[in-house]
Amino acid sequence: MNPTYQPNSKLDLSFERVVDVPRELIWKAWTTPEHLMPWFCPLPWKTVECEIDLRPGGIFRTVMQSPEGKLFPGTGCILEAIKNERFTWTSALLPGYRPNVLDTTCGDEQAQFFFTATIALASHGNGTRYTATVIHADEAGCQQHAAMGFEQGWGAALDQLVVYSKTM
Amino acid sequence: MNPTYQPNSKLDLSFERVVDVPRELIWKAWTTPEHLMPWFCPLPWKTVECEIDLRPGGIFRTVMQSPEGKLFPGTGCILEAIKNERFTWTSALLPGYRPNVLDTTCGDEQAQFFFTATIALASHGNGTRYTATVIHADEAGCQQHAAMGFEQGWGAALDQLVVYSKTM
Numbered sequence A, B: 001m002n003p004t005y006q007p008n009s010k011l012d013l014s015f016e017r018v019v020d021v022p023r024e025l026i027w028k029a030w031t032t033p034e035h036l037m038p039w040f041c042p043l044p045w046k047t048v049e050c051e052i053d054l055r056p057g058g059i060f061r062t063v064m065q066s067p068e069g070k071l072f073p074g075t076g077c078i079l080e081a082i083k084n085e086r087f088t089w090t091s092a093l094l095p096g097y098r099p100n101v102l103d104t105t106c107g108d109e110q111a112q113f114f115f116t117a118t119i120a121l122a123s124h125g126n127g128t129r130y131t132a133t134v135i136h137a138d139e140a141g142c143q144q145h146a147a148m149g150f151e152q153g154w155g156a157a158l159d160q161l162v163v164y165s166k167t168m
Helices: A023-031 A139-147 A150-165 B023-031 B139-147 B150-165
Strands: A012-019 A046-052 A059-065 A071-082 A086-090 A115-124 A127-136 B012-019 B046-052 B059-065 B071-082 B086-090 B115-124 B127-136
Touching: A012 A139, A012 A150, A023 A086, A023 A115, A023 A127, A023 A150, A046 A071, A127 A139, A127 A150, A139 A150, B012 B139, B012 B150, B023 B086, B023 B115, B023 B127, B023 B150, B046 B071, B127 B139, B127 B150, B139 B150
Parallel strands: none
Antiparallel strands: A012 A127, A046 A059, A059 A071, A071 A086, A086 A115, A115 A127, B012 B127, B046 B059, B059 B071, B071 B086, B086 B115, B115 B127
């Protein structure tokens, strides 16, 4: 995490896993649209669009598609892109650091909170210690994110990433 | 501005001025609490507290005091601190990139919008071309910021900065 990060167990969600994939491949899978789309959404959801401008201030945009075909676009701003080490972006800002507004058009199915996410990678033997952390403004947002299945969802996506990375 | 910035005249406010102060002094006045407090608020308002952790993710916090003695605290997150060149922070995030929530406790007197501010400095003869830009999520926030007297207020603060910097 960024050295300015102050943990708050009521506002933050995190999970850590050791995977048998070198961190260079995980970095590539997280930061290259063509290598992100195959694994980013737990099946049967799909990621149908992705745009990444890999620098602070740059865009991180995905469009997820539900099994029923409904689209869930999300645009965030990249805050840190430290190669093979740490990737941080936030939904609270748009590209160019412009403040964002919550998209309420998708109703209850859409997240009604902002978050900042960090993927931290550290070498671990021949593999990687992978830590995903999402931080929120208030307990309600954190609880909604947990109830949406943060750990299960991001964990399933990581499983898919591991399988996909061996075909890269 | 950051190269990812996309101007939007309906969402952005900006003013530019050439001042006869070297940019190194302006940088110091903007990024050092003891040198920020004397000029940051147009008189008769005062800045009674200031905290700056000058790095991306770090805190930018001020407490302004109205002539009646009412306090207006504001905490933001620094996004860019490129010495003598560009200083960017946002009220949409707290330190450590944590999303913020709008403070509505001060009612109508308090800003009901988030903004990201950039102070850009460029050498101009023996002085500095000074550009202040604030960007918003929506037109309502931009208009409220304009109605609060953005250009007049930040301009008066700059006048105070110029006077103060000659005593530094």
